[in-house]
Amino acid sequence: MTTNGSTSAATPTPCSATITPRSATPIPTPSSATSASSSPSFVPTLTAAPAPAAAPASATSPAAPVAPAISATTPAAQAAAPGALSGATSASNAADTSTTEADLPDLPDFPDLLDATVTPDAADTTLEASEQEREPKDLGQEPEPGPCLTLSSPADILAAVPYLVGFHPHNSLIVIGLAHGQAKVVARWSLPLPPGTLGPLAPLFDREGVTEIVIVGYGPGEVVTPAVDEARLLATGAEVHVGEALRAHEGRYWSYVCNLAMCCPAQGTPYDPSTSQVAAEATVHGLVALPDRETLERTIAPVTGPVRMAMSHATTDAITEFRAKIMAAPDLDAFAKQFVAEGLVRVRSALTTHMEGGRLDDAEVARLGLDLAITRVRDEGWTMMHESHALLWKDLTRRLEPRFAPPAASLLAMAAWRAGNSVQATIAVERALAIDPNYSMANLLMHALQNLLSPTIMRGRLPTPAELDATMGPAHAAWLLPLINLLDDEDLQSPPE
Template identity: 30%
Template sequence: MRRRRSHRPSRPRRHRPAADAANDLPVVRASSPGDLLSLIPYLLGFQPEESLVMLAFAGKRVVFTARVDLPVPANAFEHGTAELVAEHFAGLARHHGADGVLLAAFTRHEAEGAAVLGVAQEVCGGLLLSAWVSDGQTFCAVHHGVAGPAEPYDPQTSAAVATAVYEGMTVLPSRDDVAASAAADPPERRTRVKELLGRFPARQMTEAQERLDELVDGYAELRLLSEDEIAELLVLCRDLAVRDRAWTVMSRDNADVALDFWGQVARAAPLDDSAPAVSLMGMAAWVSGNGALMLCCADRVAVEHPRYSMGQLLMDLAVSSVHPKEWEEIRHHLTDDDHGVDHSAA
């Protein structure tokens, strides 16, 4: 099949996730607390604000990163909420084979951040390597819920950040910017696509899957989809078996292209047909290592189609923090002749 000309999308591309040599991802070495704090936005894909972040380590290697919103009011962590968050973080770290964790509270409210870290210190015990509270320019080591003297750090002059940028890791200004990359296009474009849907009648299963294969082309390279192609893909993916075929073609090698592909479809999709495309975008985000974008897609599906099963699966993956390296085993299971994909719910 003749390849279409590559297209470099103007929308933000995914960040490259935490260093993992086993998965051909960049190795970035940090030599100071300031380096580690400066790298956290690159591990998340966005600048954290009012956030509690965990880095889980196996030896000196980051194996997992997690983040939750950090409530500002002092009483927001009553009724054991702080303990539950810390227990969840510690459980995730152990599940991913970590032998130590670093906790960082990014906040403008030092005392509140230190108090949360103090609770987490008690829960994590010997698993905790360090706990810091940071405003993005200074940090304080926290012991027993009390912040120590402030020390400056500068992400702009960090050698670790320079290496991360050279390796292609990117960072967006905020989580809202991540969410914007999964948001719907302006109404007029979605209306145009909706008007095109009637041009594409439903096909028989085999024919529909063959046509999907032609459009997807194995996620071989970036390209700009026409509105006709987007409309046809939306019609094809009304069939759950066809949708799942698009899903199982994804791999860790082509996930970047799959993310761009389904991102174009998801953003242009009319509300009634958005669920499959947004879910596939979320799955591609997960496989590519962009957990923040995956969660934003899950949030959009939950709002637009709260009973859609693949959206619920996205949320389960996010809450359980399943590592994307597990996708290949799941994919082989889904495509095994003896194990069909469950289509009992949309």
């Protein structure tokens, strides 16, 4: 799976904003020039408001044209933060299908080429979860506004983008969507773009009420310009104003909407994001911009060395214990019922332990890895999902033996998606699908991310544990087949490093 793609819905803190262009001349059809094309200049001052630093690579901030003013929000792009989380085709694994997944709409295929964040309205910042989660959550409560970054020039925009997506983009196209002065979408694609890649943006603009976008391309003109042209044409067709379109490469930038030599010379304008006041302010606010996406991927990479050896031994012990018990069971249906019941208890206990600041030991992680192979046990974590559960699922994703990681990685992706940490949600899904390309929960989440869907589509659609029990019926021996198949599939087992 390539490292360039996904989408997600965010829950950043909204912030009021205004865009005050110096001139608002309609933007013509973009040219195919390799640097900046000639277009009317649009000069504003922009204010972007990032949300609390807790989730990497998720963004919802504005950017500004050659000089507009915007104020927006973004979930913190902090890769190593506790709340930090992390594609394929929509293949459905029958043994891994539950009512949780069946409740969702079918989603079309979309190339795994983007990282994006959709910012729900204030009243939609929290998904409705299980009954246990609903009481303390006031879904209509207005989130506290986060700090604001003031961006008054293209250089400020370029300095802010890495903090909005969580890492410094390379050979990338960034589109920032605004509605009523508030950032609603930040999306990144790797370049070059396959034909039709930007198609999902048009319905997204309509759904999210986006009225203006800022486009930033990173790389040489022959790669960036066609993508910027396509984005501008799409915006024109959707009647969305392009406030600014920039290309940045090797320490210089060009504007596609300004043809004034005094401010946008043909040779480009030098800039240094590391010396920008915006970068300093972002750091003070707790935002982090990692060197690249690969660095972010390593934050959920499998553990190595002595930790991996210890987990390997603990997993072997858990498997040996399970095999001994199932071989000695006189009634497999009764054994399955007891195993699932104990697994549900272990999931709830693990969530409680992490919520209280604790950490599971190796034996507990290994047993939970076996438990989560059972769809009903995994779905307990799904129905109780909350952003704060990300730490547990991240810990399990890293420590579990690879063949047991897809359920935990998928739950991590769901928690990240809910928190607005779209890039890490994508990385988590990619991790799951690299191990099991047919894992249905991971495929479902990848399609939601790739199609720029907001997590609010899940509102009211997650069943409670009691509703799951009523739908799925009592546990029986067939429920154990996914786990038994994993135990027999030695090809998926990775040797300790």
